[in-house]
Amino acid sequence: MTTTTPSSKADHGLRCHALDVEIGARPVARELDLVLRPGEFWGLLGANGSGKTTLLRHFAGLLPPAGGTLSLDGRPLARWPRRELARSLGMMQQHADYVFDASVLDVALTGRHPYLGPWQRESRDDRDHAMRALATVDLASLADRPVTRLSGGEARRLAFAALLVQSPDTLLLDEPTNHLDFRHQVSVMRTVGNHVYGDGRLAVAALHDVNLAATYCSHVLLLYGEGEWQAGPAPDLLNMDNLERLYQCPVTVVDTPDGRRFHPSFSRLSDGPSAD
Numbered sequence: 513m514t515t516t517t518p519s520s521k522a523d524h525g526l527r528c529h530a531l532d533v534e535i536g537a538r539p540v541a542r543e544l545d546l547v548l549r550p551g552e553f554w555g556l557l558g559a560n561g562s563g564k565t566t567l568l569r570h571f572a573g574l575l576p577p578a579g580g581t582l583s584l585d586g587r588p589l590a591r592w593p594r595r596e597l598a599r600s601l602g603m604m605q606q607h608a609d610y611v612f613d614a615s616v617l618d619v620a621l622t623g624r625h626p627y628l629g630p631w632q633r634e635s636r637d638d639r640d641h642a643m644r645a646l647a648t649v650d651l652a653s654l655a656d657r658p659v660t661r662l663s664g665g666e667a668r669r670l671a672f673a674a675l676l677v678q679s680p681d682t683l684l685l686d687e688p689t690n691h692l693d694f695r696h697q698v699s700v701m702r703t704v705g706n707h708v709y710g711d712g713r714l715a716v717a718a719l720h721d722v723n724l725a726a727t728y729c730s731h732v733l734l735l736y737g738e739g740e741w742q743a744g745p746a747p748d749l750l751n752m753d754n755l756e757r758l759y760q761c762p763v764t765v766v767d768t769p770d771g772r773r774f775h776p777s778f779s780r781l782s783d784g785p786s787a788d
């Protein structure tokens with residue numbers, strides 16, 4: 513007989529212990545020792561190809577680490593039955609290529625699958641839940657539209673809605689604001705923030721927009737390449753030196769009424785635009 517030991521509150525969250533993540537022989541993160549706790553919103557930042565998606569896929573238990581351990585709520589990820597894991601942890605993937613003509617509502621309802629039996633149909637409650645999530649991402653009026661006829665930004669918001677419908681305690685998001693206009697970028701980040709700071713969930717989002725990370729994330733994990741990383745509170749780590757190292761690009765820091773903001777230093781770029 514197997515028994516399940518109830519995890520204590522202190523165990524809650526995602527714990528990386530001496531975690532080695534590699535792609536082929538190339539290190540993404542070496543000896544990653546980190547606890548990501550409920551109530552924290554982590555921004556995962558790094559240059560293109562630095563391994564953000566790969567690391568998120570490890571956090572989701574989709575890839576085995578090259579070394580070390582990863583546990584969720586005190587239990588090694590490898591020992592979670594997939595279905596049970598899908599009720600506790602969900603991932604919004606970077607690309608959602610819809611090839612079947614399912615409706616927007618049908619795709620949102622896939623978030624309920626971890627809660628249904630093998631041949632069980634979605635209930636009225638499930639549909640209400642999905643419609644509320646579609647309303648949150650401004651897609652309620654498109655509920656019956658085939659997903660193959662969505663714009664890039666609409667498809668992105670639908671993938672986010674499906675994660676909201678799944679409603680896991682740990683949310684992994686791979687570039688959730690890609691393709692989104694200003695209003696919808698803010699809406700997605702605020703919604704994640706409400707799940708984290710309001711409901712006490714954990715979120716980890718791979719992001720390219722440093723300013724969104726500075727505004728909404730409590731913590732950041734920076735992937736510098738060659739397995740080197742740095743992690744900690746966002747206000748401590750988001751500075752010019754770290755960002756120039758991260759992106760190999762000169763960075764300007766501006767203090768604004770909305771807080772500290774970062775952008776590429778166009779005038780210090782050797783091949784950048786000049787005034788004359």
Ligand SMILES: Nc1ncnc2c1ncn2[C@@H]1O[C@H](COP(=O)(O)OP(=O)(O)OP(=O)(O)O)[C@@H](O)[C@H]1O
Nearest residue numbers: 535536558559560561562563564565566567606718
């Ligand atoms: N299955 C694979 N086999 C070989 N190389 C891979 C595989 N998957 C990803 N890569 C490579 O590993 C590197 C890291 O990919 P990954 O998608 O994790 O980076 P990323 O930081 O998310 O990048 P981006 O910011 O461009 O989305 C890239 O150079 C990519 O081409």
